[in-house]
Amino acid sequence: MSVIAPKFRLGYLIKAITDNIFWIIVLLTLIGLPAVMIVLIYIDFPVIDGEIWNPFRVFDAMTHPERSLPLVKNFMQTDFFKIAVFPGLGFAALIGGGVIFVERKLLAKLQLRVGPFYCGKVEGILQLVADGLKLISKEIIIPAKADKPIFWAAPVLFAATAAAFVALIPVAPGWVVADIDLGLLAVFAVIGFFPIITILSAWSANSKYPFIGGIRALFQMVSFEIPLILSLLGIVMLTGTLDLVEIIESQVNFPWIIFMPIGAIVFFICILAELERIPFDLPEAESEIVAGWLTEFSGMMYGLVQLGTYIKLYAFAALFVVMFLGGWNGPWVFPIEPIAEVITDGIVIMPGALTVELPGLPLFSQEMINGTIWFVLKTVGVIFFILLPRGVFPRVRIDLLLKIGWYKLIVLAFVNIFIALALVYSGVIGPGGIM
Amino acid sequence: MTSQANPKNKEILPGLQLETVDDKIMTLNVGPQHPGSGHMRIILKIDGDYIVHCDPDPGYVHRGEEKMAEYRNYITNIPHLERPVIHDSCNILYPYCLGVEELLGLEVPERAKYLRVIASELNRCVYTQYWLAIYGIFLGHSTMFMWPMGDRELVIDLLEKMTGARVTHSYFVPGGVRNDTPPNFEDVCLRQVNYFEKRLKEYADIFYDNPILISRTKDTGILSREDAIKLGTTGSVLRASGVDFDIRKKEPYDVYEELDFQTNVLKEGDSYARSKIPWLDMFESCRIIRDALQKMPKSGSVRIKLKPNPKGGDTEVYRRVESGRGSLGMHIVSRGKPQPYRLKISVGSFRNLIAMPHLLTGEMLGNMPAVYWSLNYWPVEADR
Numbered sequence: 001m002s003v004i005a006p007k008f009r010l011g012y013l014i015k016a017i018t019d020n021i022f023w024i025i026v027l028l029t030l031i032g033l034p035a036v037m038i039v040l041i042y043i044d045f046p047v048i049d050g051e052i053w054n055p056f057r058v059f060d061a062m063t064h065p066e067r068s069l070p071l072v073k074n075f076m077q078t079d080f081f082k083i084a085v086f087p088g089l090g091f092a093a094l095i096g097g098g099v100i101f102v103e104r105k106l107l108a109k110l111q112l113r114v115g116p117f118y119c120g121k122v123e124g125i126l127q128l129v130a131d132g133l134k135l136i137s138k139e140i141i142i143p144a145k146a147d148k149p150i151f152w153a154a155p156v157l158f159a160a161t162a163a164a165f166v167a168l169i170p171v172a173p174g175w176v177v178a179d180i181d182l183g184l185l186a187v188f189a190v191i192g193f194f195p196i197i198t199i200l201s202a203w204s205a206n207s208k209y210p211f212i213g214g215i216r217a218l219f220q221m222v223s224f225e226i227p228l229i230l231s232l233l234g235i236v237m238l239t240g241t242l243d244l245v246e247i248i249e250s251q252v253n254f255p256w257i258i259f260m261p262i263g264a265i266v267f268f269i270c271i272l273a274e275l276e277r278i279p280f281d282l283p284e285a286e287s288e289i290v291a292g293w294l295t296e297f298s299g300m301m302y303g304l305v306q307l308g309t310y311i312k313l314y315a316f317a318a319l320f321v322v323m324f325l326g327g328w329n330g331p332w333v334f335p336i337e338p339i340a341e342v343i344t345d346g347i348v349i350m351p352g353a354l355t356v357e358l359p360g361l362p363l364f365s366q367e368m369i370n371g372t373i374w375f376v377l378k379t380v381g382v383i384f385f386i387l388l389p390r391g392v393f394p395r396v397r398i399d400l401l402l403k404i405g406w407y408k409l410i411v412l413a414f415v416n417i418f419i420a421l422a423l424v425y426s427g428v429i430g431p432g433g434i435m
Numbered sequence: 436m437t438s439q440a441n442p443k444n445k446e447i448l449p450g451l452q453l454e455t456v457d458d459k460i461m462t463l464n465v466g467p468q469h470p471g472s473g474h475m476r477i478i479l480k481i482d483g484d485y486i487v488h489c490d491p492d493p494g495y496v497h498r499g500e501e502k503m504a505e506y507r508n509y510i511t512n513i514p515h516l517e518r519p520v521i522h523d524s525c526n527i528l529y530p531y532c533l534g535v536e537e538l539l540g541l542e543v544p545e546r547a548k549y550l551r552v553i554a555s556e557l558n559r560c561v562y563t564q565y566w567l568a569i570y571g572i573f574l575g576h577s578t579m580f581m582w583p584m585g586d587r588e589l590v591i592d593l594l595e596k597m598t599g600a601r602v603t604h605s606y607f608v609p610g611g612v613r614n615d616t617p618p619n620f621e622d623v624c625l626r627q628v629n630y631f632e633k634r635l636k637e638y639a640d641i642f643y644d645n646p647i648l649i650s651r652t653k654d655t656g657i658l659s660r661e662d663a664i665k666l667g668t669t670g671s672v673l674r675a676s677g678v679d680f681d682i683r684k685k686e687p688y689d690v691y692e693e694l695d696f697q698t699n700v701l702k703e704g705d706s707y708a709r710s711k712i713p714w715l716d717m718f719e720s721c722r723i724i725r726d727a728l729q730k731m732p733k734s735g736s737v738r739i740k741l742k743p744n745p746k747g748g749d750t751e752v753y754r755r756v757e758s759g760r761g762s763l764g765m766h767i768v769s770r771g772k773p774q775p776y777r778l779k780i781s782v783g784s785f786r787n788l789i790a791m792p793h794l795l796t797g798e799m800l801g802n803m804p805a806v807y808w809s810l811n812y813w814p815v816e817a818d819r
Binding site: 107110111112113208209212278279281282285286287288289290390391392393394395396397398399400 | 461463469470471484571572573574575576577578579580581582585641642645647648650651799800801802803804
């Protein structure tokens, strides 16, 4: 009766494996290696320490860690590393993944439950991986009457725009993907893309609930972008620059939140609305419009939108840190200079002996490590406050939301601008001020 | 404006009319597969963000309980009659048992009467907690979904000790209750009810005093006192509109007249008042349980023995009780047979649903969940 499922035999299994290995070897030698060789001719290998590198030397250096060090160092100064790994997408996605985990556990603790518990044995730490695998393996269903090219493009555009936002954020001295003079203006330009993508995806789905959700998102984002931009103008007046790096450097002594608390509060509320987080999650209000503009997304399309959302969350929190909390500025975690000479029983210990050698120092400068630590700490703190309202507040209604945006936040943002003007004209701070 | 539907069909089938194509009005089918609908469909016509027409379409979970009751005798009717509201199963069996006892001329022992009151008040708390959890998640408040669900377990544990089942208890039988309580039930019950009341007070901090909740639900879906009476609403909806009507007070059954409690009445008649009344009623339930535990005879019979296949006379009875959703009545027609000739269940859910089109027309779409669930409506019970 075993017609459908043939009996298992060890010989068949071994034969299948050897067949696979055979074909892999054949294809590699016939196609793979020639292709690699053809490509390698056209790649310029760097000259490091007077040596010209070639593939053979790279393989050779792998066996000697101290020889491969300059190679790694060289790689870390390329744009590719900055975009893909450290201040760019990889770093943001890592923080975003951590945020998802912390959000689940934090919300669970607020609501007297345990949250993710089994995946990865330790407190469900691999739950995100499991969810990602599930999303990848699911079928992507597209409505029959959808505008397919735009519908396909929307999640990709959303994630890409979020990543573009990340590229503008300086993380540590010298570590920013796109260091441009008008950084803040570029940030406003990138934020302006989100409502367009949202309404495009909502319109192209050709379904009622995404349409309502998209219109709501458009209303919400447009009406909260104005106070968001206005709340940051006070700092621009005080510093006289739009460059994010210069804004951070102006906060060496004190962060701007001391002088601009109203601006910080307005900006924080606008962040919540821009990120569509509770209490402003109307575009995704479950009990009213199913999932809002995300209703028709399935499988990894939904996953991409979620990835974009969390990268956006990191980017907004990082922008808050850059503008109000002083970015990477902070006291030295590890002392770079000897603090004092230690005298014990007449023995003087030389100052050089007290300098702490950090792990990874040959690759990263100490300033960069210190800056990154402070930046991440501050960002995580801001993200914590962004997550917290989810456990406390219900959702607001669209008319109340617009009232908050237009009546209250814009007025408060102007109050903030007047404070900034008063500070500048009285000569306390600002260009040519006392401090 | 092109109308595809025959205007005559519109009148015949109110729930299934074809969509009138209009460039301004959009028809939304909220349900039956929608996270904010329950087991029913609400056909909304919206103009921008305002609802211009609302048509609730229940009937997706109709089980024919009334017809099933005609083929089973008075005892075997019990397990299936509690199905419409499994969270409030004691209260839906209460009028049935009262009616059958009147029909068969049974006198219930004193201790059983108190046990019935305790069980039905505990069950009211279970139902209201479930309802409150869903009200929380309908408004986007996920903590308010989890807290009542977790605290509900306390009461469910008590009912499990009492009846042996967690949800569908089948505890009430004609002539008393099915079994007596375990030995230390009084102490455990008192302790857990006190803790439960302490937890209930914390809901005010996170939910009822929340400024966003108040701004969302105040002055939405206002049901005036006259309309509430005219539309025939009952229970918490009626009491939130300023009508002091509680069957436990007005037509006391079993031992309710000996117990110390009060009726909560609010005058506003909006969604906020309607959502607050069941929560306030849970405090009264705790009060009733404590009082009943004190006054209950410590020992005695809980059930009188029935003849096999008891037959009713050639009469009809109608008894009603105050359930978690309002007045719940059962009309039993007997023709001298072991089975009822006809059993009619009159439920509070369906009577409150009638107020829904009245309340939702003219509201915003964002108010739909807040108004809909504040009506204390349980779709399965309404369909019976």
